[in-house]
Structures are given as structure tokens and as C-alpha cells.
Amino acid sequence: MATTPIRSGSTPEVTTVNTPQKKRGKLKIFLGYAPGAGTTCAMLRSGLVAQNDGTDVVAGYINPRGRPDTAALIKGLEMLPHTGNANDGHGFQEFELDHALLRKPDLILIDDLAHTNAAGNRHKKRYQDVEELLRAGIHVYTTMDVQQLESLADIVSSITGMSVHDRIPDSVFDSADLVEFVDIEPDTLIGRLKMGKIYSNQETERAHARLFAKEKLNALREIALQRTAAQLNRIGSQIRAQAGRNEYAVKDHILVCLSPAASNKKVIRTAARMAEVFRGQFTALFVETPETKPVTEKNKTGLRENLRLAEQLGAQIATVYGDDVPGQIAEYAKTSHVSKIVLGRSPHQKRGFSKSTVVDKLIDLVPNIETYIIPYSETSFYKRSSIYLKSPVLSLADMAKTVSILAACTLVGAWFNQLGFREANIITVYILGVLLNATVTKGRIYSAICSIMSVIVFNFFFTEPYYSLKATDPGYPVTFLVMLVASFVMSTLTMRVREQALQSAQKAYRTEVLLETSRKLQQAKDSSAIMDETANQMVKLLDRTIIFYSIQQDDLSEPLIYPKKGSAVLQIYTGENEHAVAEWVYRNNKRAGATTDTFSDAHCLYHAVRGGDTVFAIAAIVMDQEEPLEVFEKSLMIAMLGECALAMEKERLNEQQQEIFMQIRQEQLRANLLRQISHDLRTPLTSISGNAGILIGNSEMLSEEQKKGLFTDIYDDAMWLILLVENLLSISRIENGTINLNLQAELMEEVIAEALLHVNRNSEKHMIQTVLEDEWIMARMDTRLIVQVLINLVDNAIKYTQTGSHITISAKRDKHMVLVEVSDDGPGIAEETKAKLFDMFYTANNIRGDGHRGLGLGLSLCKSIVNAHGGTMGVRDHFPRGTVFLFTLQAEEVSVYE
Template sequence: MATSPMESAFARTQITGKTPGSRGKLKIFIGYAPGTGKTYAMLKAGHAAQEDGVDVVAGYVNPHARPDTAALLKGLEMLPHTGNANDGLGFQEFELDHALQRKPGLILVDDLAHTNAAGNRHKRRYQDVEELLRAGIHVYTTMNVQQIESLADTVASITGMSVKERIPDSVFECADQVEFVDIEPETLIVRFLKGKIYSDRETEQTNAHLFTNEKLNALREMALQQTAAQLNRIALQIGAKNSRNEFSGKDHILVCLSSSASNKKVIRTAARMAEVFHGQFTALFVETPETEPVTKKNKIGLRENLRLAEQLGAKIATVYGDDISGQIAEYAKTSHVSKIVLGRSPRQKRGFAKSTVVDKLIDLVPNIETYIIPYSEPVFHKKSAIYLKSPAFSLADMGKTASILAACTLVGAWFNHLGFREANIITVYILGVLLNATVTKGRLYSAICSIMSVIVFNFFFTEPYYSLRAYDPGYPVTFLVMLVASFVMSTLTMRVREQAMQSAQKAYRTEVLLETSRKLQQATDSSAIIDETAIQLVKLLDRTIIFYSVRHEGLSEPLIFPKRGSAVDPQIYTGENEHAVAEWVYQNNKRAGATTETFSDAHCLYHAVRGGDSVFAVAAIVMDREDPLDVFEQSLTIAMLGECALALEKERLNDQQKEIFMQIRQEQLRANLLRQISHDLRTPLTSISGNAGILIGNSGMLSEEQRTSLYTDIYDDAMWLILLVENLLSISRMDNGTINLNLQAELMEEVIAEALLHVNRSKDNHIIQTVLEDEWIMARMDTRLIVQVLINLVDNAIKYTHTGSHITISARRDNDRVVVEVSDDGPGIAEEAKAKLFEMFYTADNIRGDGHRGLGLGLSLCKSIVSAHGGTIGVRDRFPQGTVFYFTLQSEEVSVYE
């Protein structure tokens, strides 16, 4: 299917319109079989983009020994490859780091579903392409429709062979453009017969079955459907962006997970349904006591199915319970599931149940559509079954079994001596079997105890005694009933114990999760949040946890939280290679490391602690020589890291809010300061300039008295300005912490006298007196600063009291403190104003105060100075009228020498 000129223009616009930091665009050239010309079409499109001025390079192109395709490589920059030839034809692996370093506008990468050679960063080439896109590089690539994951079963039914190299549906669905490269099946068959598709004879023979009209037409139809679906998907996305309304499906598809290989077919079917119905997709795993002891093969199968469900876009959920159908039904009801997809084995029923899990589920949720996909194999093979694997032998458990049998025999002998009937003795042995099932591990010892109980009972307590024969014809029935009862009781006891252990484990995990939430809420900063999260992860997983916090757009030094009773070698888990994996996770916001397909050789599993597109930290779980995390542990780990990310994001927002508040506060202070200064400086400056102008222009016409008056006014205004500047400088030094206190013992009488020499000249219009309890009162102070405090308090009293008012400065000892008071008999201060007097820029609304000449800095400065001396400052009313300002200083004793 050729591309129209309009589509070509649109593609060029997408490439040339790249903005810094944006995600690259992906275009896929899709075919329905090898040889349709995908690589040829990709190279042609690359040349067209290059002619339009786009920086195009060929990252990896396999010409498949076709001359016309190889000819198109001329004129294109080829990036170097790495590794050994992987197919004997001389073609090497795509080098991702070279491409990221080169960072072209458009890169051509052939064979999207290719599996990389061992040692590469990613296992699959589509992961390389995703990293290129995240780096803002546009990509052209190729693939066949058979390589879409959800179509694997359908393709296998058409061709008779399963395609090994596949890509998740999400990769195909995220393509910004899809071009279907078409050719008639008859033409393709002719090309195959002429040997123009495969250069390798063995590969040609292996794939010969594919090139038939029936199979090629079926694959062609499938490719057309997928292309049309993707084009429709792109149109919906564009429409959603234009309407600013995201599309949301109403259906919720639920698929049930198991370890069976057939479960992959169920997952793919559910994924296709979710895509068709535009619905949510959830994969549910029900963990029961029977799924706990599973074989290694089952664990691997379960992890593969879990990974497949994640790749196909499923949200993973895990529930506990013995009743599988009941757990599925309960989850479906609470999560508003509309369709359930699950597998069904024709051979499998649970215990003595008359109906299968599927039948019971249908009865429990008759209003939910249930789709059944036949299984071909059982779900789990229990490791504990004797016929599957020989159980481990324990000498201690065998000793317990023998001791219980001996005790039961002794009690039975006592009962026999007392003349009790045989039924009572049988009850003793059944009780022994129950006790044995409780104190031993594994079903083997319960089975041994049940069999040996029958044998010992027959030997000691049936006629003929001390023989395994029985005279009474009813004894065999008694033995059989006793054996069956023992087996049933031991089985039920073991199941109850397993359920109790499972409940305890579930309760412990739930407690850890709740404790994590509570502690994260109580954490005071980001370091505490990371510490609490790591400690809780160690408790949950019993593994060593390593955290890398994000500092200044990079990772900090690792914080190691070892599991209980283990010593961790930092060089192994935090060396250069491991740190590189953590850096990659931080840069790409993706999971990597052990048990993943990216940096799979790493010793740790790395998770990004993220909130949206932001990564706040990287958490590493040590997996070296440890079993992979099970489904529930993985879900809880992701949940805990999600809570950690929320807490870190909240902490960051709080810091940003505090910073914004401080900036607003600073802007308000600056605005107030500028407004007050511009307003209050205008009056004295106008007075100074006016008086100076009079002296300059009329000096000969003025009398000596008039000139003296003008000089005095200029001096007073200048001194007011000097005091204002001193206050501003002192406050700035106090706030910045740059002021150094020179503390010495000083006489209060001398300090007060020094302050009175520098107060406002208007003091002559008031009656100021000093009252000292003792002329030898001394205090520890920085004299210069305390003098400034006294000047401000006295000037404040002069400013806000009437002419002729009485102002008193007093000092007295109060234990180890010196209390200094400045009182007046003015109109006083309102109660509501007292709480704000010592705030910066606050001025009391007093009719006697000069409201045009006060920044409200004096009292604020006094408070800062007194607080720096370790004292307190305050204000109270004076009886019967007036105000008292007081502050305290550290007292000093006077030493007198003869």
C-alpha cells in the first residue's frame, strides 16, 4: 500500500517539527510475510526525508543480500555495529550507545522484533527503539504482522508454526504512523521460487511451508486489519487531543493467571478483547495454599505469563483465598468487571467438588459475561505430592512421629488394662495422628503415622495379640475405617495449618503495608521517607535494599539497608556497573536489572520511585542468588514504592510551597520597604532641600537666629535619616546573621547616659529622668547595640507622647537578670496593637505620632537585638496612665579590689 503525497508531507512535518526534549515519532513499515519489500520501502522513505533536509542515518539495515535494497544504502550515513555476526552473513548488532551519542533527526532500524545478542543492554530491539524515542530521535522500522504478540496463537493456527520473535501490542499501538507494504501473494510466491527472498538455503527450506496462496492471503488480511485498526486508533487519539477529552472505555476485561503454558493463549485473547472493546484490562492471580508449594517450572511459567500480561497492558492484581471461584467473583463484583476470560482444563476439578471452578464461577456471577478458553494441561503441579517428587527426610520429624506412636501405644495399653473397648483405643491413635500433623512438616509423616497406627493397633490390641493377623472378620473393616479416618483428619489438619500460615503471612504483609503508610505520613523530610521505605521493604521481602536518592538532577551515593543477619559487600552491589544501571533507570523512568530484559546480568532489580514523569529516587532489590519476587511481593513492592513517591512528591511540593511563600513574603517586605522609604524619606529630604535653598538664596536677608533655626532643622532631619539608615543596616545584619556580638560587662548608668546623648533633640520638650536601684548595676551586653535599643525606645516615647510628658528610664536586678524599663505617661497603646508592635513595618495609629515619619523598624530592631543577647522584650500599661517598654539582660557581679 503506497503512501499518498499528503501522508508523505505529514511524515516530513512530524520529523522536522521536533522540539527539544520531546519524544521521538515512530513509523512502522509492516508486511504480511518476508520479502514484501519493507526494508526497501523504509530506505526509500529515508532518502525522501534526507532530501527534505532531515539528518538521516542508518542505524541497522539488513539488505538480505538483495542488490536493489543494498543499492539504497548508498548516500546514507551508516552507524558502526557491534558484536559478532549472528547469522553467518556478516551482519552485526545495532549499537544503541553510538546512536544516542550521534542523535540524528531520523534513524532507520530494521527488524523491530529482533532478539539482541547476549551482553547487550536490552534483550529485544524494540526496547532499543523505545530508548531512542525517549531520547527525542525519530525512528523508521520494519516488522511482519506475525510478530504482534496477541496474534501469536492465530498465526500459529494459520501457518502451523509459532513465531519466536514477537513484540508487545503496546509497541505497535504507540506508532505515530503505520505503512502497509503490500505485494500480491502470487508475485511473492514467484519471488520465493526464484530464490530472491532468502539467501540461506536452510532458512528457505524451513519457511517454504509459508508460501502458499491460502496462508499468505490469510496473513495479508490480518495485516490489513491491524493497519486499519492502528490508523483508526491514531485518528481517535488526534480527535481526543483536539477536543481535549480523553477516550475512556466502559468495559472492564478480567483475565485469570496461572502457570500453564496454555494461559498465554487466554491472556492474548483477553488483550484482543480489551483492544476491540476499548476497555480496561486486568490480570488476576488467585493464590491458594495449593499454589504455594509449586515446582520451579511452574514458577518460571507464572512469571512468564505475568510478564506477558504486563506487556499487553494489563494491570496486575493478586488475591488470597482457598476458594478460587469465590475470590474471582468477589473481585469481579467490587471492580465492576464486565467480561471474564479464563481457561478450563477438561481434566481438572478441585477435590471432591461436583463442579469445576468455571462452573461455580458462572453460578456466582451470572450477570457477567464469561469466556472460556480450553486448557491442554493442568494449572499447577504440587511439589509436595509424593508421586511427583521425593519429600525431604527430617530426622527430627521422624523422631516426633515415633514418640507420638509410642505415647499412643502406652495410653492404649493403659486403656486396655482398665477394660476400655477397642473404639476408645482407636480414638487415641486418631488423636495421635492429628497431633502429629500439627507438630511435623510435610504430609509424609502424617501418612506414616496413619499407616503405623493401624499396624501397631493390630499388633498390640487385636487377637491374636503380638501378631498382624486378625481372627474377627470385622477387623479388616475396622482397620480400613481407622486408616481412612486418620488420612482424612491428618489432611484436614495440614490444610488448616497451611491456611493459618498463609493468613499469618497475609496479615504480616498487610501490617507492613499499613505501617509503611503510617510512617511515611510521619516522616519529616525526604531522607526520613527513603529510610522508612527501605526499612519496610527489608521487612517485607527479607532482602537487602539499596536506595539512590535524586540530588541536583543526578543520583546521590547509595544508601544500603542490609537484610537481617547479612553482611553486604558494597563493591558487588554498588560498583560501577550497578551504578550505571541505576543511572539508566533514573534517566529512562523504567524498571531494569535482574529478572528483566534490560541489564539482565545485574545483581539487583531496579525500580524507579516515580510520580508521573518525575523520578524521585531509584530503589534496588538485591536478587543475587535469591529467588525472583512472586506476584504478590512484586505488587506490594510497587505499591510501597508508589506510596514513597507520593510522600516524596508531597515533600517536594511542600518545599516548593515554602519557597514560594518565602519569595512572596520577601516581595511583600521589599514592596513595603520601598513604599515606606519613598514615602517617609520625602518629608525630611524636602525639608533639608528647602531649608538649604533658603540659606543659599537668602543668606544675606536672614538674621542669625533664623539661620540657626534652619541649620537646626537641617541637622535634625539629617540625624533622623542617619538613624533610619542605621536601623536598616542593623536589621539586615541581624537577619543575615553577619553581626558579631562583642559581649562585655558594662555599667547600666553609663550605657543609659550614652544613649541620652544621641536621642531626638525634641527631648528638651519632655522631662526625662533616670532611676537606678543601684548605681553599680552591671549587665553583659554589646554596648553599641544596647545603646541603639535605648535610643529607639526613648525616641518612640518622645514621638508618641505630648509635650511636657514624663519619661523614666529605670534599671533593677531580678535574680540573675537586669530589667531595663522605659516608661511614659502618654495616652497608652491599644490592646490589639500590643501584639503587633514588634513586627516589622508596623506603626501604631496614634494621633500624636508623626504618622509620616516612621517605618516601623525601631521596635522590630530592638526585639532582634535583645533576642540576640538572650533576653526578652515586651510592653505593658503604666498605672494610672501611659506605657512601659521593658527588656532583660544577663546580670554581672561587681568585683571590688582594695
């Protein structure tokens, strides 16, 4: 069922304005391999050089750290004001992003690229502030240490024995336009530490002292040199690619498998480094299984963190749904042409009697794909045995069902016992009860309880000695064991079938939603309908309130709210703060809001509906007091928004194509008009100029009758030209939509009489009469235009009929309309001509009685004028011969005043 949007104010039709794209600023990173290497001073010196060259340079944020040389360099630069104190309690202030955007210098210097901003700032990380500055066209110089690269976190930790908390995604470093490595000898750096020139705080110095061992500094220095060389090589490759000399036409495809384990971060970073080395495509795959739903909140949080880490390292996120994890990974790897798979494996996993782990099964399924195993200490998320290690949550309803089924089986067994049935029949009843229990209860714990209790109850009631748990027959233990195993196996199979059925139903439902979305978007008529269909499908998929902002004249329109069933729409979801987040998403073409690092305090998650660099709309998903989106839901939502963007882009292209078509049509009309005018105006203009020349040169030799004839010809040709110009002006006003109708109630008798005063002077050679059903017939019209219509129709009748023909103008009431007819008894019009008679420039190859060829504008103009009055116009044959042109106008009632 579709969700009706709640419109906050009037919402105009969705349009997209293509604003000129701002030129992106350039990023230069000063890279060091350890604190105190001199990156801040090197950045400041470069900034001062640029300032001396005439560049507008400001210092956005510089952390002096109590170093005199740094403080001396800062004095030569304009400092932007800072806000607040950092959350670490050391008195550091925060970079003010909005002030920098308002100041908008050519170049801004910002220290500590990997810094984590204080709570309440727009972005969580400083590198996100830098990205917004770059999008605003501001060049940025910044500093960082090589330990702060996300993909190197594990390697650096193993070298230094310390964990760096402030890190940046490798994609930020890789996007730098220039990297300058600030080098210093390790011995010199250690000497600076001993002299107290690196840390002003002794406690901080002691905490970091173990980093300043020569062998550790040499290792970090080597890594920094390698990353700098790789970045310079990448920049050179991009330049060569832009010049048409791409050296890496064939690329590897690296696939990493996601899990909630904390050690999965190491696997992701390893895969990211491989993708960097091999210059390959990087994909992170998550296999959602039926066991994904009941995992703990800790695992959900870990999965979201690993997913975000993969995105930060440049991975394309993919999700598949299935019960067989190795099979799903292998199928995706084959269809996506993966060349290398990176997996994690715990060294503590038990093999058993066969290769039963995910890693081993995957290697067997894809023997031709290179598989890299990264060892770590935690067990696999996909290990099925872990499902049983979770603390079971008991339900009174399911326990009641279990007890009821056991009681029913016992009663049936007692009945069978009285009838003399064998014990095997009673055992079958209990196995059937276990199967039924597995079907009606949720969780394997109830099947296990039912299986064990079935053996105990059977032993208690149906084996000798009765009503005792002792078993005298030596075969009973075997019977009990077989019964217990059979119950466990059957309950397990039943639970698995039910899980697979649920999994298939969920997968079918989600696939149906996507197919339905695609179908509905194809049938949508305009951008507003596309937004409505997309929002309704998102509500159906996510079961959350959806808000859409369309783009109108380079600004956000009023929000369209699509509430989920049974939920209240709060004002805070569309308040000023939330609107500011949506505005930021539109301006920056980036997602923001809840569950992101930008405006994380917002109540909604905002995504741009975009096609390339063009944003068509902003979609907001209400996340307030809701669980974060699951991986599969998120991927489907992004796919839906992509479909929406494609549909909107198609709609925009259709509109542009229609505009181009109209422009072509107008150009064709102009070309036809010029061609017709150049041909058909030659005759009357030549006649006028020739007759005027005769009058000027030979006026004394001409008789009065000859002069009168020449004057008459000049007059006729001039009147023909005047009528033509009037028609052209009226046509242009109607085509451009600039004609204004002055509608008033007028007597048809007076309008017809006015028109007859201006018809062709040859009207005296024809019998023209007016026939009115009632002399008080009134119609609503613009008198000037309707008079022109009547003049054109009567002139046509005069010019295309023989001398002495009868022309009749009649008017009568026809319900709420006035029917006006102009009939003649001329030669008539052929049937094949009538269909095109009102087309512009159509003349049917007729030559007028006065020798002038028409432009085909008169009847087209008449129909346009009548249609503008809300009437209709047509033509029919006149009995017994001739033609009738007819049109209708809105009738008006006659008011009689005494």
C-alpha cells in the same frame, strides 16, 4: 525493629529538581506480512526522502541480507558503527545504542525491531533500544513483520506451523505514531523466493520454504491489513479524544487469570486481543494459595514468564490471596466491575459427580459476567489433586514425631486393654494420635502414614488373633475401614485448618505492613524520613537488603544502604556498574536490573520512586543469590513505593506552598511598606520642601532667629528620614539573610556613650543618665548594630515621653548574659499593646511628640538584631510609672594585661 541505614559518604537533604522534559521522538513502523516483503527498502527510501528535505538522518542498524537493492540504498546514508556479533552465529552485528545517543540525529533508521540483542547489551530486546531513543527525542523508522506481534503468536503458529521466537509486545506497536503497510502480492513474493532474492543462505531458505504457500501468505496478509487498519483507527481515536470527541466513554474490563502453565500464554494473548478489539481495560489476576509455596521451580519460572507476558501486553497486574480460587476470582470481578473473564480449561479434566472444576465453580458464582473458555492441553495449576502428585520430601524429624506418636498411642492402648476398656476407646486414641500428628508435622504424607500405620498397629496388637495381621471377626474389616477413613478425614481437616491459619497470619502480616507503612509515612517530617521509613518497611516485608538513592540537584546522591538482619553489605552493590544502572533508571523513569530485560546482569532490581514524570528517588532491592520476588511481594513492594512517592510529592507540595506563603508574606510587607512610606513620608518631605522654599524666596525678609528655626526644622525632618532609611536597610538585610555580624568583645560603657552621641537633638530636654553595675562589663556584639538598637530605644523614650522626663540606660551581668535596660517615667504602654509592640508596621495609633507618625519599624528591627546576636528582647512596666525596654547579650570575660 527499624534498620539503620549505612550512609556511603555524606548525604544532603533530599530535594527534587524539575528539569525540562525532553520532547518524545516519533515512531514509524514499516509493517510486512512475510520476510522479503520490502520493508527495509521502503524504510530506506523514506529515510532518503527525509534527508533530501534537510533532516539529519543516520542508519543505526540495517541488515542487508545480501540483497543488492538494499545495499544500494544504504550507500546514500551515514552508517553508525556496530559492535560485536549476534549470538546466532551468522555474523550479524549489533546496534550500538550509546553511540546513537551520543550522535543524536533527528531521525535514525533501525531494522528488525523484534531482534533479540546479544548477551551483555544494556537491553535484551531491540525495541527497548528504540524506546530509549524515543525518550531522548530522536525520531525512529523501523521494520517488523506481523508474525512478530506477541498477541498473534498462537494464531500465526496455527497458520504457518512455525513458531516465531523474536516477538514484541503489542503495546510497542500500538504506541507507534504511524504504521505503513508494505504490501506485495503473494505470487510476486513466492517468485522472489524462487529467484533467491529473499534468503542468501540455502539452508535458511529451506527452513522457511513452507511459509511461502499462497494460502498462508494470504492469511498473514489479511491479518497485517487488519492490524494496520486498527492502528490507524486508534491514532484517529486519540486525535479525536484530544479534541474532546472521545467516542469510547464506556469501556469493557477484561480479566484474565494467571497460572504457571505454558499454555496459559495462549489465554493471555487471547485476552489481550479481546482488550484490543473492545478497547477495554486489561487486568491479569493471580490467586496465591497455600499450595503456591511448595510448587516446583519449573512452575515458579512459568508463572514469572506469564506474568511478564501479561505486563508486556499491557495488563494491569493484580494479586489476591486465598484458599478458594473461584471465590477469590469472583469477588475480585464483582468489586472491580469486570465485564469479561477469560479462562483456560484442559479438555482432559475429569468432572466427577458434580461441577468441581475452577471454571465451573466460577461460572456458578458470576453468572452475569461473560466468561470465555480457552481450551488447552495442560491441566490446571489450581487443580487440588495435583498437590498429591508431587514427590513427597520426607523429613527425619517429622518421621520421628510420627513414630513417637504411634508408639505413645500403642502404649496408651495397651494400658486401656489391661483396664478392660473396649476396642472403640482404643480406636479413639489412635484417631487422636492422627490429629496430633497432623498438627506437629509438615505435609500430608505423614498424616497418611500415621493413618495407615494406626490401622495396622491396632490390628496387630488389639484384635484376635493377637500379634497377627489376620482378622477373624467379620466386623473387623468394617472397623478398619471406618478407622482409616476417619483418620484420613480428621487429618485432612486438621491440615486445612493449619494452612488456613498460616494463610490468615501471612495475609494479616502483609496487611499490617502496608497499614504501618502508610501510618509512618504520614508521620514522617521530611523526605529523608520518608525514605528511611519506606526502606525499613521494605526490609521488613522482603527480608532483603534495600538501597536508596535520593535526587539532589538533578543527580543521584550517595547511596543509603539498609541491610537485612545478619547480612553483609558488599561493595559490588554500590559499585560503579550498579550506580550506572541507578542513573539510567533515573534518566529514563523505567525499572531495570536483575530479573528485567535491561541491565539483567546487575546485582539489584531498581525501581523509580516517581510521581507522574517526576522521579523523587531510586530504590534498589538486592537480588544477588536471592530468589526472585513472589507475585504478591512484588505487588506489595510497588504499592509501598507508590505510597512513598505520594508522601514525597506531598512533602514537595508543602515546601512549594511554604515558599509561596513566604513570597506572599514578603509581597504583603512590601505593600505595607510602600503604603506607610507614601503616607508617612509626605509630612517631613512637605515640611523640608516648604521650609527650603521660604528660605530661597524670602531669605532677606527673615530674621536670623526665623532662619535658625527653619534650618532646625529642615535638620530634624532630614534626621528623621535618615534614621528611617537606616532602619529600612537593616530590615531588608535581616529579612534577606544577607546581614553579616562582626562579633567582638566590647565595653558596654563605650557602646552606650557612642549611642548617646547620635540620639535625637531633643535629648537635652530630658534627663538621660547611665547606670553601670561595673565599668568593666563587656559583651560580645556587632557594635554598629547594637548602637543602632540603643539609638532607637532612646529616641523612642525621647519622642513618646513628656519634656523633662528621666531616661536611664543601665547594664549588669546576669550569669552568662549582660542585661541592658532603657527605662523612662513617661505615660507607659497599655497591656493589650505590649503583645504587638515588636511586630513590623505596628504603631498603636500613637502620634510622636514631634508630630511625625512612625512606621513601626524601629522596635521590630531592634528585636531582630538582638535575636541575631543570640539574645532576647522584651518590655515591662516601670515602677511607679513609665516603661522599661530590655535586651540581653552574650557576656565576655575581661582580660587584664600588665
